[in-house]
Amino acid sequence: xxxxxGCLLVSALLFSVGLxxxxxxxxxxxxxxxxxxxxxxANLNFIAFWRFGPHPELLTGVIFVIFSIAVAAAEAAxxxxxxxxxxxxxxxxxxxxxxxxxx
Amino acid sequence: xxxxxxxxxxxxxxxGVAAMTLRRLVHCALALTVAFAGLAGLYLNLGAEFVGLAQxxxxxxxxxxLIVFAILLTRGGEGAEEHVFSPTGLxxxxxxxAVFAVLAWAVETSGLAGTHAAAAAAPSNTMRQIGLxxxxxxxxxxxxxxxxxxxxxxxxxxxxxxxxxxxxxxxLSERPExxx
Numbered sequence: 001x002x003x004x005x006g007c008l009l010v011s012a013l014l015f016s017v018g019l020x021x022x023x024x025x026x027x028x029x030x031x032x033x034x035x036x037x038x039x040x041x042a043n044l045n046f047i048a049f050w051r052f053g054p055h056p057e058l059l060t061g062v063i064f065v066i067f068s069i070a071v072a073a074a075e076a077a078x079x080x081x082x083x084x085x086x087x088x089x090x091x092x093x094x095x096x097x098x099x100x101x102x103x
Numbered sequence: 104x105x106x107x108x109x110x111x112x113x114x115x116x117x118x119g120v121a122a123m124t125l126r127r128l129v130h131c132a133l134a135l136t137v138a139f140a141g142l143a144g145l146y147l148n149l150g151a152e153f154v155g156l157a158q159x160x161x162x163x164x165x166x167x168x169l170i171v172f173a174i175l176l177t178r179g180g181e182g183a184e185e186h187v188f189s190p191t192g193l194x195x196x197x198x199x200x201a202v203f204a205v206l207a208w209a210v211e212t213s214g215l216a217g218t219h220a221a222a223a224a225a226p227s228n229t230m231r232q233i234g235l236x237x238x239x240x241x242x243x244x245x246x247x248x249x250x251x252x253x254x255x256x257x258x259x260x261x262x263x264x265x266x267x268x269x270x271x272x273x274x275l276s277e278r279p280e281x282x283x
Contacts (some may be wrong), residue, residue, distance in 0.1 A: 078255055
């Protein structure tokens with residue numbers, strides 16, 4: 001197995017684990033954690049294609065991942081603040097119990 | 104592939120699986136931190152030093168702490184929950200398996216698995232090149248990201264403070280059915 005394919009398989013596994021967690025867990029915090037895992041799997045793909053691609057000296061993959069990490073940090077902060085706001089309103093962070101949208 | 108890569112990959116995947124299956128939320132956060140640290144090791148192993156260190160700083164340093172704070176503020180750390188998986192959990196697991204099957208099939212049939220592409224040495228001195236690229240070619244995206252991070256920080260503070268300002272106790276007394 002070539003190094004690139006190994007990286008892509010690890011990344012695909014990580015993405016599936018994150019997707020499974022985001023789809024199956026009840027806790028909203030772990031749903032967010034699953035989304036973070038999926039984002040990280042995509043970042044691993046970028047790094048793998050940068051490292052084993054034809055033009056590693058252009059650094060496009062690395063720059064993309066740096067921006068992606070910054071966006072993911074903002075997303076995590078906003079997501080957790082939203083979970084806190086929902087928890088204060090509904091007294092639960094269980095996504096299967098938050099059914100009503102009326103405020 | 105080298106042995107360190109597979110060790111780091113196994114640590115990362117074990118951390119991810121544990122984070123998504125353990126019952127106690129605090130244990131999940133710890134396992135998630137292990138997965139993030141393993142990913143940082145993978146980046147370093149692939150020659151992306153800057154990204155690996157940024158991953159350590161941002162994910163292991165900041166996001167893991169944020170998640171622990173969220174768990175404690177939502178009283179999720181009090182004990183093991185009885186029902187950790189949602190009623191539609193089986194369908195979700197099947198969907199995730201199907202997505203992995205499609206991705207693995209795509210990797211296997213893309214021709215990347217067979218070719219032993221000459222793995223060129225990782226470009227050296229990437230830190231300096233990244234700094235130059237950020238300040239020259241990507242300076243506009245950098246400014247946009249700075250603006251977005253500022254907006255996200257203000258937004259997160261406003262979101263987390265909103266109900267406290269209007270009075271949580273008053274809201275709760277009006278909605279006793281939500282107290283459960």
